[in-house]
Amino acid sequence: MKSNQNGDLEQFFPVSIYSIQPNKVNDFRIYIKRGNNYVLLTNKKEAFSLSQRDRLYNLNIETVYIPYNEAESYDRYLVENLDKILYDENIPLHERSKTFYNLATDLSYEVINEKLSSDYKFKDLLNVIDQTIDFLSKPENLASVRKLISHDYYSYTHSVNVFVYSAFLLNQYNYDKKDITYIGSGAFLHDIGKSLIPHHTLNKPGALNNKEWEIMKKHPEYGIEACSNLSLSYKTKFVIRNHHEKLDGEGYPDRIKKIPHYVQIVTCCDIFDALTTNRVYANKRSPFEAFKLMKDKMHKQINLDILATFIKFMGKSPETVHSE
Template sequence: MDVKTRAARPVSYFPVSPVMLFPEAFGDFAVYLWQGGDFVLYTKAGQKFTLRHRQVLHRNDVQEVYVQGSEKLQYEQYIEKHLGKILQDETLPIAVRSKIFYEASTVVMQDVFDRKLPSALRARHFNRITDIVKNSIKFLASDNSLSSVAPFISHDYKTYTHCMHVFICSVALFHVYDMTPGEVFECSLGALLHDVGKTKIPHSILNKRGSLTQGEREIIKEHPVHGVSMCAHLPLTQNSVNCILFHHEKLDGTGYPAGLKADNIPLPVRIITMVDVYDALTSTRPYAEAMDPYEALTLMRHSMRDGLDMSVFKRFVAVLSGADMI
């Protein structure tokens, strides 16, 4: 709720569900209640939020508490720290957990893509990304999770949300195949980072309306190599590196950067490529309107079949259908 119109105290607040405040956990933000037409302090920043605090809110049927806008960063860090606990808490409705997962993950990815990063991906950001993957794989593999996350997926293309969407759907597809937990983690990490190299591509090219020149297309094609270079100092396995480097390869050998063909392209990469193409087609981009899911899948099935793995395509359609996303 925004109270900026009050001249005496121009402070903004945003609502938070009480279930997001964990007993015995500390938060570096104050919690307020809306009472009598004003915001009233409930717990101070740095104060332990106890079980009694939560019980009082429950007894009084308090559905929302509030945090000051100036402490939004502290609240986001708190949620990020407790994300694993949130996602595995089956007493929380799956829609609530899905919303928290999507919002917390998007904050991390936006930090990675929007900040002025050096040529290498900072270890601190990498650790946050790794935590997102570790904390969400099990959740995304559970029944109904994909359909519960789907309503939060935006169709307004941004590179960081695109990476999130590719990660979410790829994890669901990985679990259809006979992959070990270690392989799922490594490839999921690669899926989330697959377009990180686009941070090195000028915005004037990424956001250009209309057709790219041949020179601009060649610059775009450099992003997989940029991505691997940015991650060179990080403890990535070959599975993760493959996903970043080869996600634009095509089965007929017309892809880039290496022109790999058929079985030379690892299966997890073929999965990520499938999801990558689908999300791009169903999102509004600067140079094209979003297609509806059926239209995009029809185009992939008929016009892109030489470059995409059609056996993966069939399983992808089944996963989307099972999540009511078509």
């Protein structure tokens, strides 16, 4: 989502020098900024060299600029090279984390706004998920990504946040990489059906009336409809359709009680992120407040073992959580 906020006055977007692999030929131009002017550093089909990066770093320049009209080429480069960036320990961890989070957010924005009209972006999504599973399995990496997580609710950032939390928890429960890719895809796409909900209902600042609430509860079904042209695994579909089901049978759309464990993981992450972000109808809660609310008020609806594992890794445990 590299929107040009300043119209024709600003035709470049900033990126970290660490997001560009040295000595690799790129299909986009790279500029540096001098005063109010942008100066070409490397042209298309030229490599950004390691010596150039080191020279910029020594000059305290860690940001370069890409033309907005070449954003697609830059994102394509990131999708294809994300694993090389994430696992390059010569790059500061916070820079690797930022590259992942920004790319995932951009991709989520595009997927949601295109309503998955083709499987092109979905393949990119699978690629990014596959490349980041191992990275997100390590607590120190997750802690770095957590610092970047948005606390204002947008569908595209919420989707990324839920994926990040879910990927880590799935690793904690020893799901294999293939399953995490399928389930992570569902976490990323769990709210895609909201793209088919009327804007005035989706963003209403106050409580929904009964008619509006019934419309809102359709979004898991709409999500399956939005993805109907994609070859999704059954686990991906289960997450999209069932992420609002509850263990007491009071969820929606099907009011089922037998919910797959992996869906329960995504549900827990979905609730936590919703509670800890600012929404149009509610202010964010602290992690402490969110976990306490989930334990005290939702203990019959969610899996408390998953909640306890979530609390443990977040390091924000308000109290010991016991299964009831």
